[in-house]
Amino acid sequence: xxxxxxxxxxxxxxxxxxxxxxxxxxxxxxxxxxxxxxxxxxxxxxxxxxxxxxxxxxxxxxxxxxxxxxxxxxxxxxxxxxxxxxxxxxxxxxxxxxxxxxxxxxxxxxxxxxxxxxxxxxxxxxxxxxxxxxxxxxxxxxxxxxxxxxxxxxxxxxxxxxxxxxxxxxxxxxxxxxxxxxxxxxxxxxxxxxxxxxxxxxxxxxxxxxxxxxxxxxxxxxxxxxxxxxxxxxxxxxxxxxxxxxxxxxxxxxxxxxxxxxxxxxxxxxxxxxxxxxxxxxxxxxxxxxxxxxxxxxxxxxxxxxxxxxxxxxxxxxxxxxxxxxxxxxxxxxxxx
Amino acid sequence: xxxxxxxxxxxxxxxxxxxxxxxxxxxxxxxxxxxxxxxxxxxxxxxxxxxxxxxxxxxxxxxxxxxxxxxxxxxxxxxxxxxxxxxxxxxxxxxxxxxxxxxxxxxxxxxxxxxxxxxxxxxxxxxxxxxxxxxxxxxxxxxxxxxxxxxxxxxxxxxxxxxxxxxxxxxxxxxxxxxxxxxxxxxxxxxxxxxxxxxxxxxxxxxxxxxxxxxxxxxxxxxxxxxxxxxxxxxxxxxxxxxxxxxxxxxxxxxxxxxxxxxxxxxxxxxxxxxxxxxxxxxxxxxxxxxxxxxxxxxxxxxxxxxxxxxxxxxxxxxxxxxxxxxxxxxxxxxxxxxxxxxxxxxxxxxxxxxxxxxxxxxxxxx
Numbered sequence: 074x075x076x077x078x079x080x081x082x083x084x085x086x087x088x089x090x091x092x093x094x095x096x097x098x099x100x101x102x103x104x105x106x107x108x109x110x111x112x113x114x115x116x117x118x119x120x121x122x123x124x125x126x127x128x129x130x131x132x133x134x135x136x137x138x139x140x141x142x143x144x145x146x147x148x149x150x151x152x153x154x155x156x157x158x159x160x161x162x163x164x165x166x167x168x169x170x171x172x173x174x175x176x177x178x179x180x181x182x183x184x185x186x187x188x189x190x191x192x193x194x195x196x197x198x199x200x201x202x203x204x205x206x207x208x209x210x211x212x213x214x215x216x217x218x219x220x221x222x223x224x225x226x227x228x229x230x231x232x233x234x235x236x237x238x239x240x241x242x243x244x245x246x247x248x249x250x251x252x253x254x255x256x257x258x259x260x261x262x263x264x265x266x267x268x269x270x271x272x273x274x275x276x277x278x279x280x281x282x283x284x285x286x287x288x289x290x291x292x293x294x295x296x297x298x299x300x301x302x303x304x305x306x307x308x309x310x311x312x313x314x315x316x317x318x319x320x321x322x323x324x325x326x327x328x329x330x331x332x333x334x335x336x337x338x339x340x341x342x343x344x345x346x347x348x349x350x351x352x353x354x355x356x357x358x359x360x361x362x363x364x365x366x367x368x369x370x371x372x373x374x375x376x377x378x379x380x381x382x383x384x385x386x387x388x389x390x391x392x393x394x395x396x397x398x399x400x401x402x403x404x405x406x407x408x409x410x
Numbered sequence: 411x412x413x414x415x416x417x418x419x420x421x422x423x424x425x426x427x428x429x430x431x432x433x434x435x436x437x438x439x440x441x442x443x444x445x446x447x448x449x450x451x452x453x454x455x456x457x458x459x460x461x462x463x464x465x466x467x468x469x470x471x472x473x474x475x476x477x478x479x480x481x482x483x484x485x486x487x488x489x490x491x492x493x494x495x496x497x498x499x500x501x502x503x504x505x506x507x508x509x510x511x512x513x514x515x516x517x518x519x520x521x522x523x524x525x526x527x528x529x530x531x532x533x534x535x536x537x538x539x540x541x542x543x544x545x546x547x548x549x550x551x552x553x554x555x556x557x558x559x560x561x562x563x564x565x566x567x568x569x570x571x572x573x574x575x576x577x578x579x580x581x582x583x584x585x586x587x588x589x590x591x592x593x594x595x596x597x598x599x600x601x602x603x604x605x606x607x608x609x610x611x612x613x614x615x616x617x618x619x620x621x622x623x624x625x626x627x628x629x630x631x632x633x634x635x636x637x638x639x640x641x642x643x644x645x646x647x648x649x650x651x652x653x654x655x656x657x658x659x660x661x662x663x664x665x666x667x668x669x670x671x672x673x674x675x676x677x678x679x680x681x682x683x684x685x686x687x688x689x690x691x692x693x694x695x696x697x698x699x700x701x702x703x704x705x706x707x708x709x710x711x712x713x714x715x716x717x718x719x720x721x722x723x724x725x726x727x728x729x730x731x732x733x734x735x736x737x738x739x740x741x742x743x744x745x746x747x748x749x750x751x752x753x754x755x756x757x758x759x760x761x762x763x764x765x766x767x768x769x770x771x772x773x774x775x776x777x
Contacts, residue, residue: 125569125598241687268461268688269460269670270460270683271687272669273683274683274685277683297673298671302671321675325673325754326752327753328753328754328757331761335600335761335765336599336600338758338761339599339603340599340628341603341629341631341632342631342748343627343628343631343655343667343672343744343745350603350606350607351603351758351762351765352600352603374761374767401753402760402761403756406760
């Protein structure tokens, strides 16, 4: 493996969560995550964006200590609020999870227990971490349900998950995650299963709650439109590595990695001329057939022999890094076309 | 109906009877409730709406994969409801369907050659085995796969490639009308672009008429000539794609367009956000079905059902009593353009050229 730069993205001094050189292996396969650095500060939203198989969800599960199955090897250093996290031993994170750091998932129906009433499930999250009476726990549950915009919360508390719509269930998930006022919220594709009008409501809700509470948010999504709307900083992941990272303006207005450029070109626009979409040919290689060097090289239209060497995540502007030997591309390919 | 019309629906309605509590008959779910439309030969017609709008049911009614409760569908001027025997088989040959989920719509135990050969056996029984092989190879090439893929099984392919197999299967019978129910929504964005481009190429090359059902308005804008917007089983607006996106008339269309997050940082979303969720199609609201969520609703909307009327006479009908007043008082502000001159646009252009160059010497396949 190539040596990895020791610097961390963002502003390490104030970072609430810092992850350095995260590496994850399943069984005997190649590394699924290879040297990922992340940092997020209070009040900031970091978006991790990538397609299926990019490793964005695995990364977040490892940080939450939810990747504890046999045969999974997790390496890397992590710090949360000045405290070292032992990612290799997920059990050590149990006390933090649901308390100082919380997570919401794509499919609320599979994350809620179908056999328990909504109110009981939220109150249980309180009593797991706080030494309060049942009545106090229920009062907090009611309060948070109101804050996330659940109508008639007293009635909803007595309902079961199947009685709610998808958007309402996602609000319940958010209420449950936020009831203990976490400092960090990890949201894994929280709006992907929702209709676009409901998605707009949930995105507004998450942004508003974040502003009110000064929470740090890690937002995992495949949708660049959602990223542009919610994130301050972005990490574009491809096949278990960070391809590019920077502020949302840097990455969208001055994209450097060919993968980022291809992704941006493949989104159909709502305005302007209807040109043929750019495509990223092929699909993400499986861990077994991962190319040596730059992992995007098998799909990259600019690939050169040098790409058999793993490119470093190079700084191109303050806080803007890309893992491409040839960034900015126009220097090498500008006139050739 | 003119010669230009390939498919025509009148008052199309489909109710589903839910299994209710004992001794009590639940109200029917009115999935599609009185839809009329004409599909023009050679166009790509898009039907858009959220979950529960009835768009998938409508697509299945148009292909006669479902029988309507009321109303009629005519394909090439012929009523399809009563068709049986040879006439039905001809309809099945001429009208084909592409399903959303390329993982569950292909038999995992059949090889790609079998999957694509099957419709050939059904519709062209006179074909010899060798001819069939050649035709399967041709179809695979047409959708950007390789003839060698014939002996492989669905699990060996990625999602985008499986959707290509589904498309090859649909094209095998040489249909004139292809209906796609969310054909790209299960795919990653970069792969989605490949399939969108493929469908556009095939329509051009084969002179197909396409009906595309989707919830993603940006994809629809990219693919279609005309758009119909559905809400709770009825059409609320219909028109040319450019018209609908530039000057949407129905408050629901405006809200849908405003809710889409554009990949442009720092954009203020237009203030069209609607609250609430789509009501149950078992108990649609009286009057205008959208009035419970409409920011412009007035008293009349609670009582009077608005009809889909082309009262401007410009081929852009809308089912709203007050669309003129709404447009006059609150003109729709389309989302900001993407920056066309910045480094992002320049690099995307550079990238496009590089992909075109890489693809030109040998036609690439999906892999």
